[in-house]
Amino acid sequence: MRRDGPAGHIAFFGHNAKDAAVRRRAVAMQRAGFEVTGFMPRRGPAAEAPFALVDLGETEDNAYARRIGSVFSGARRALAQRDLLARADLFYARNLDMLAMALLLRRRGGFDVPVVYECLDVHHKLTGDGPAARLLRGIEGRLTAASDLLVVSSPRFEEEHFRRHYPGRYRHLLVENRLIAGDAYGPRPEAFPTPEPGKLRLGWFGNLRCRRSLELMKRLARAYPDRLEIVLRGYPALSVIPDLDGEIAPFANIAWHGRYRAPEDLARIYGEVDAVWAGDWYEAGHNSLWLLPNRIYEGGYFGVPALAPDGTQTARWLSDHGCGLLVPEPVEERLVEAVGALLADPAPLHARRAALAALPQEVFVEPPEMMRTMAAMARAARSGHQG
Structure with a gap:
């Protein structure tokens, strides 16, 4: 050779x-x-x-x-x-x-x-x-x-x-x-902005291929129309979500900003949210239970905690690192409750951000x-x- x-x-x-x-x-x-x-x-x-x-x-x-x-x-x-x-x-x-x-x-x-x-x-x-x-x-x-x-x-x-x-x-x-x-995503943040009291910005980034996740975002938007802002970034899988614009049009508090560049845009887009959604049921019962999505590493690097369905490998990873919020079944009800609790008291979110900041860089960077x-x-x- x-x-x-x-x-x-x-x-x-x-x-x-x-x-x-x-x-x-x-x-x-x-x-x-x-x-x-x-x-x-x-x-x-x-x-x-x-x-x-x-x-x-x-x-x-x-x-x-x-x-x-x-x-x-x-x-x-x-x-x-x-x-x-x-x-x-x-x-x-x-x-x-x-x-x-x-x-x-x-x-x-x-x-x-x-x-x-x-x-x-x-x-x-x-x-x-x-x-x-x-x-x-x-x-x-x-x-x-x-x-x-x-x-x-x-x-x-x-x-x-x-x-x-x-x-x-x-x-x-x-x-x-x-x-x-070596990628140009910038340094890890040393301080985090304090969210406006009673407000929360939740991101769903990446390959937007999960119908159940989209329905969850819409459910959250209905539950907290004036206090929750939902930010979508990435590209929808057209076989699953053929008309994302039309689906979110009735919701003033959901915005889709299209594709983004990685690593160039990561610091900006994660800096604009307080938490990210890391659930996926695209291939429920198998791959979706087993995978580890990019957003837990990207968000974690920038100090943005993830919310994930309990029982998944993503939830196991977040639990092992003490840096996420786990949502048990029935997720449709428990996620609404979890977000409501964070709107009332953001202390758990701050604690997860501190845990992320304390983790070594190698957790997020290869x-x-x-x-x-x-x-x-x-x-x-x-x-x-x-x-």
């Missing part, structure tokens, strides 16, 4: 070259000293990337049949850049279809490199007991066993999915969705050493496989 630079050269197989999380991971690799070349399809028109990029063509969200075909067509395009692939000493694949492509390329090209599988979400098609789910898990199990390292963004993905279905067939590393060291640890583990696992 050939190494370029102090850390090495990573061929990064991402599901969408324009995805912010994909770009954030590539930047984290670069900050750790790696050269990164992306081999990626994209959603929509081509756009510049902050890393060298081999464009594998256009694909679509949720077009699973086409994405299976794109594994083979993408592999052909990638092999046309054989010299670039040959320079890599690690293949890093994000999502299952990209893992299939990376393993296919390693076999067809004869490349002696470790392959890392990063699982950010466990798709609902992989859960359940039906024949389709069992078939897909059979595929994932074989691909996971053929890879050298599994990276998960939440411990519950490993506990509830991989350990249950593929025990003993993988080695794993937890890499949470933290901010990336150090460069994490990507170097990932690479070292993958190389060691590959050596073990060959031995």
Whole structure:
């Protein structure tokens, strides 16, 4: 294997070259000293990337049949850049279809490199007991066993999915969705504004894909029309919320401000709210219970506590760090009560802000050493496989 630079050269197989999380991971690799070349399809028109990029063509969200075909067509395009692939000493694949492509390329090209599988979400098609789910898990199990390292963004993905279905067939590393060291998001705040008495500003940021969460925001807006301001930022999943403007139009105290830039806008948008909503039932019962959303790290860095449904991995994380407010079922009633209690007495919110401020920066920010640890583990696992 050939190494370029102090850390090495990573061929990064991402599901969408324009995805912010994909770009954030590539930047984290670069900050750790790696050269990164992306081999990626994209959603929509081509756009510049902050890393060298081999464009594998256009694909679509949720077009699973086409994405299976794109594994083979993408592999052909990638092999046309054989010299670039040959320079890599690690293949890093994000999502299952990209893992299939990376393993296919390693076999067809004869490349002696470790392959890392990063699982950010466990798709609902992989859960359940039906024949389709069992078939897909059979595929994932074989691909996971053929890879050298599994990276998960939440411990519950490993506990509830991989350990249950593929025990003993993988080695794993937890890499949470933290901010990336060196990004221009500014220093952590040393003091916090005092909310206007009897007022509260609640944010719901990121991928606005949860119908139940939107209904909760509307319920809160009705309950406290003059005392609660709800701020939405990000992009709605059109398959779930096709007309966000129309849905919030009747509520003077709900405002949607569209997309934002991360990390550039984070200090401003979190500085404008007192708390953030961190619930998600997009894939209720499985992925939504297990995930750890970006907003707990982003908000936590800026001293903004999160509210989350009890019983989730998000709630466990907040409880372990003593920095959030947990809402038990029935959430529709208890969240209204919790917000009402904070409007009457914001002391619990202040206490959580103090707890966030006392936590070390590494809780919210991924150090460069994490990507170097990932690479070292993958190389060691590959050596073990060959031995």
